[in-house]
Every structure is written in C-alpha cells, then in structure tokens.
Amino acid sequence: MAIPLLILSFLTIFIAYKLFQRLRFKLPPGPRPLPIVGNLYDLKPVLVRCFTEWSQIYGPIFSVYLGSHLSVVVNSAELAKEVLKDNDQQLANRNRTRQIAKFSKNGMDLIWSDYGPHYVKVRKLCTLELFSMKRIDALRPIREDEVTAMVESIFKDCVKPENKGKALVLREYLGMMAFLHITRLSFGKRFMDSNGVIDQQGEELKGILNNGIKLGTKKSFAEFLPWLRFLFKAENEALAEHDARADSFTKKIMEEHTIARKKTGNTKSHFVDALLTLQKEYDLSEDTIIGLLWDMISAGMDTTTITVEWAMAEMVRNPRVQQKVQEELDRVVGKDRVMTEADIPNLPYLQCVTKECFRMHPPTPLMLPHKANTNVKIGGYDVPKGATVSVNAWAIARDPAIWKNPIEFRPERFQEEDIDMKGTDYRLLPFGSGRRICPGAQLAINLVSSMLGHMVHHFDWAPPAGVRPEDMDMMEQPGTVTYMRTPLQAVPTPRLSADLFKRVAVGNV
Template structure:
C-alpha cells in the first residue's frame, strides 16, 4: 500500500518540476523568491501579506512572481505597472481566480465580484452601474445611511456619559461594526433586524451566524486549495462549505419570498437592493443564483470595508489631534453647534474630504486589490504572464512609495489641498476602489458613508487616547487577511461637544 502511494507522490513531483522547468524556459517570468516543489513560496510568506509583498518589491523590483502552491501569482507595485494591468491590458486580465470557497459563495461566478469577464459580467455590471448604484438610488437611500449613523452616535453617547464610563475609553469597533451591519442589511435586504430596544431579532441572529460562519471558513487556509489532486481527502471542509451554502441560500430565498409577497399586496417597490433586483429580474434576465450572489456581494463588500476604513480614520484622529481640531473648526464654521451634519453638507467640507482621501491612501481596506486572472498570455513590464496566472496590484505599497508621495508615512490631509488627486480609478497612485473594468461600482456610496460617519463622530465628540497611552505608542499594525482590520481595535475616550438633544437618532422606518 505504501509503495503505490510513494510512486504516486513521486510521479506528481516529477510532473510538477518538469512543468515548472518548461514554464521557466518558455516564458520570461518576473523575478521572485525561489519556490519549492508543491508548496511554492508558502513557507516564505509573512502573516500580513501586503507588508511582506512590499518588502519583496524592494528586493525583486516593482514586479515579481510568487507561487501559492503550484499557482503562479504576479504582484505589481508601481503606478505605471498598475496602469498596464488595469487599463492598457485590462481586458486580457479581467477574469477572476476562484477558490473552492469563493466558487461556493459566488455561485461559481454568477455574481459580479467573482465572475469572469464576458457577456454575464457586462450585463451584471450594467445593472449595478445604471440601477443599483446610480446617483438617483444612492440619494434615495440617503435617509437609511443618516438614520444608522445617528443611531450609532446616540448609542456611543449613551455609553460614554454613563457615570461608570466617564473618562474611560470605549472600543469603537463594536459600534462601527453594528452600524455597518444594520446599514448594509437594510440596503440589501430591506430589513433592520433590530427593534427599538436594541435587540436583534431571530432573522438577524441567523444572518449574523451565517456571516460568522463565512469568516471562519474564509480564515482557514486549506491545503486543498493548493493541492487540488488531493481534495478528496478534505471531506469535512467540503461538507462545511456545502452546509454554509445551504444555510445562506435558505435565508436569502426566504427574504426574497417575503418581498415578492409584499409587492403583490401593496404594488409598491422599495429603493433597497432586493426589491430592485426582483423588479429588474426579467428585464436583465437574472437567474436566482445571480440575485443571491449579488446580494451577498453587497454584504461582503459593504460591511467589513466600512468598519475598517472608519476605524483607521478614528485612530488617526486620536493620533493626530491637530487634524481632528482642524476638521472640528471646519464643521463648526459650516454647520455650527446647533444642528447635526447631513450628507448634503459634505461638498461644503473640503478639509473633511481631504481627510477621507488621506485615510483611503494610508489604509485602503483591500490593500492588495482582488487578483486579476489572465485569459491569455500577456506581457506586463516586459515580462511574460502565462494564461491562468493571477496578477495583484499592491495599492498599499504604491500609496506609501516615497518616490510618489512626500512624507508618505505621515498622516497629512493637506497633500490633497496641494494637489487634486482623484481616488476613483483615474490616478494610479491612489486606488482604494480599483480601476478599469473591475472598479468597485459602489465607490461613491462608500465615500459618502465614510465621510458621514467620520464627520458625525468628530463633530459630536472629541477623541483622546486612553489614560496612560501616548498617541505615538498606539498599535497601528494590520491584522492578517484579505481586508486589513487594525490588529488591536482602537480605543478612545470620547467627550461630547454638542448639546444632549443633538445626539438623538434620526429614525427612518422604511425607504
């Protein structure tokens, strides 16, 4: 029994080495760390990939190769190469590489984020651009955003003025995470899942369970992804994926049925995404899998990223009281202290907009943009990228490159007053939302929400470090993962700046 298995493994090793030698002789691949058979460079990777890759770019240059098991991935670390990938040769690199988990979550690419480039992607992209994220719909959904932002502020205010909490720090991620959860589920599913007493209902608890299950599955680095010929050995993982898929499908279909029945009774269509998708299903020829995939795209893309960005922004406010004071001066001058900010005020708050840009520069929520996959052989930076290889843009490294930015590690919003730099895909020095065919369609919605959350927080409160902690001693390291949460959740002492009646939630029941 042992001999046939040894023979099988030896054969696989021989084939793998032969294939890699053939590939190296046939193609001029970018340089990079030497891979080992089977595992590639997995042994070399550090936990925070974006920092690891930024270090490697200093050794191997602005474009390098890395092997995840037997899969070749190329990382680019300069705006010139990013432009090649995202604009000049965009169509040749517009596919996606789907792991088993992603294939399940995306209905095998029937969504938007993980679909390959082709007729389906073009159709769904058009739907998102013209319907789901049109300026008309974004404006129609504004009351929900302002409702949830003010609900968050009210919750923080109630906690920070409690006698036992005065002068003590609060963990801000808890409030930001709940706000993001309630906001994106209302936009996607049309339901708040929480009553007036702050209790999450049964459906909301089921949704949280599904989301937590996805996080657990996503955090496990399975060897089955890198050793595809041995996937039959990972039955437990396959079963867990199937169970999660069934649970998410069951939940989503129930929500869809509820909305279909409600529309039949009232004849009214709401502005949120589930009603929009069901109403447009025939016009755009959408399968049930595509609707489910799109709804979960909205959840996955809109929840963690909002929490991450605003938490980093608030951490920078604690570390940079000068910047915080400057925003507060602008807010007091434009809005005053006798009313609360609304999204309509944002165009009149140029320094706040610069602070938001600076936060997206220093702390992009997806610092290694989702990988593009070649649908044919292509050259980037003079090197060959074989068909099927993936290419990632290191937006984090580009945004911290001292050749491109003055004092890149300093949080200095004034740089965007000195030079007007676009962050929605036209300037390849700043790419928090990507660029080209794969640019995030919800960029404007994200900018509005982050600006509103940060503006409200700084207008309502003064944020200072916990007692005994110096701003320069705060932990500003990222947590490992595709998205970059702070390794240590930020804590701050919050002191109210406005009168108590301005901390009340501006409730909106239905949109």
C-alpha cells in the same frame, strides 16, 4: 509502494512543468519556490507587508507561487496602469478559490464572475440601477438614520457614570452600524428594534456571517493542492452546509418581498426589491440575485468598518487633524444642528481626510486578484494565461517616489494636488480601476465621510489614559481585508448639546 511512486510522479511532473514554464516564458523574478508547496512557507501573516518587503528585494514586479499556482504582484503606479488600463481586458478574469466558487455559484455574481457577457450584463445593472445617483440619494435617509443611531449609542455609553473618562472599543459601534446599514440596503429590513435587541432573523444572519468569517480564515492546503481535495471531505461538507444556510435565508427574504409587493404594488429602493423587479428585464437567474445580494454584504460591511476605524485611529494620533476637521464642521454646520450628507460638498478638509485614509489604509490593500485570460506582458515580463495578478495598492500609497513623506497622515496633500480616487489616477486605488472597478465607490465615499464627520463633530476623541499616541498599535491584522490588529480604543467627550445626540429614525425606504 504505490503511494510513494504516485507522489514521485507528481513531483516529477510538477518540476518538469515548472522548468518548461521558465524556459518558455520570461517570468518576473521572485523568491525560489519549493516543489508542490511553492512559496507558501515563505509567506508572512500580513501578506501586504510581506509583498512590499519582497518588492524592495526583487523589484516592482515579482512572481510568487501559492502551491503550484503562479501569482504576479505589481507594486508601482506605472505597472498598475499596465494591469488596470493597458491590459485591462486580458486581465479581467477572477481566480476563484474552492470557497469563493461555492459562495459565488461559480462566478454567477458580479465580484467573482469572469469577464464576458454575464459580467457585462450584471455590471450594467449595478451601474445603471443599483448604484445610480438617483438610488444613492433615495437611500440617504437610511445612511443618516444608522449613522445617528451609532452616535446616540456612543453617547449613551460614554455618559454613564461608571464609564466617565473610560475608553470605548470603536469597532463594536462601527461594526454594528455597518451591519444594520448594509442589511437594510440589501434586504430592506432593520434586524434590530428600538431597544437595541436583534430579532431572530438578524441573529440567523449574524450566525451566517460569523460562520463565513470562520471558514474564510481557516486556510487549507486543499486550496493550493487541488489534486488532494478528496482528502478534505469534512471541509467540503462544511462549505456546502454554509452555502445552503445562506441560500435558505436569502430565499425567505426574497419570498417576503415578493408577497409584500403583490399585496401593495409598491417597490422600495433597497437592493432586493430592485433586483426582483428587474429580474425579467435583465434575465437574472435566482443564483445571480442571491450572489449579488451577498456581494453587497461582503463588500459593504467590513470595508466601511475598517476604513472608519483606521481614520479615527489616525485622528486620535494626530489631534491637529482632528481639531482642523472640527473647526471646519463648526464653521459650516455650527453647533446647533447635526451634519447631513448635503454638507459634505462644503467640507473640503473632511473630504481630504477621507482620501488620506483611503490612501494610507485601503481596506483591500492587494485589491481583488485579476486572472490572465491569455498570455500577456507586464513590465517586460511574461504573465502566462491562468496566472493571477495582484496590485499592491498599499505599497503604491507608500512609495516615496510619488508621495512626499508617504507614511505621514497629512490630508493637506490633497489640497495641494487634486487626486482622483475613482480609478483614473494610479497612485490612489482604493476601489480599483478599469473594468473591475467597484461600482459602489460613491456610496462608500459618502458613508465614510458622513461617519467621520458625525464622529468628530459630536465628540472629542483621545487615547486611553496612560497611552501615548505614538504607542498606539498601527499594525494590520492578517487577511484579504486589513482590520487593525488591535481594535481601536478611544475616550469620547461630547462637544454638542445632549438633544443633538438623538437618532434621526426613518422607516424602510
């Protein structure tokens, strides 16, 4: 008898609170929530498409309840400006789920920290030290090493007699390149030897990453019904075990670098050495250093793979664009050498292709959620303190009111109008804007442009035999970041001489 009464009490309190909230605040319209679960049962798997559909029903700003938690979604450039500029400071906090709170040491990193003295300090560190132009330039050899290693791997596989004319799954190559690149930048080590064999430490890191993905995709009602979390003991234990495993791995790497630095006195350009060297100057706790290193891994791995895979899919579907990029590369770089990042400023059409991909396929289409630290008004509606606000960058990029033929992949639009994608133009927000803008935007742009340039300079790309470009699956996979639902398969044909497909290897920088 006690349990039904307890449930009834919870229901009564919940309904009373929601009625009070609706009377006190003028909330944005939205689908009608159910008691306790809110709109959880209304959500479709690909959340960004679901929210874009709802924006056509309820308007450019609407409310949705994830369990008892109010989330407000904005779907226009004008409202994005209100969130990211006009009310930037009031909406600069983060809503941390149970899993995120564990991994971020309850916001001791950069990505998931609330806005305040800690965030300002760590943000300054990232802007002035980790992602300064000087450090980005110093780490360029690593980027070019891994990009050319990827090209060499594709070349070796596609010229095998048994693979002639066969399609390759590009995600396998892009994912490995992103893994090796970001781990070298973060941890200062290449976990793979010259024969393509990943060492024991690398296998442990891959295991941690795969387990993190597994935990992240396993949604639990405990996230949305916090008063029932005591029922999810096994999940809590799994999170704690994963966190301890990641901590142990990172501390071993940090210890190795500390010992090496004491022996040689040398400081490398990669992030772990930089953070350890700057630890006293910026008063960084060990938790913050670990959190920042994993921020780099989580922010720099999936997003690179996702963006380049979508861009390659668009160029396979649009051979006109692919040919135009190749003509520019042949004219600027020629066919007797490989391109480098130094060539990118002289490749304006390639830069337009990069922009167009970030427009149509932002890797985090709903950006990361902002949380109101006070009551605030957006679009004439109230957003109560504690509510989450999400900016639907995917919907904004497909708004016919601001983009001509928005669902057409047409890089030329950025030749007709110079549009910034680093947060000053609210029509194009792949890296966010304001206080929470991604500090590694320039690094990401350089890497994506380099990968695309190399892929198209070295190879012609075509759909698999019997597959028409218009029949390719261009649907997103569910998740915070949007991989292609069906991994891209394409047939590469080398277009340069064989000696230009060799990896340009460098040691640790």
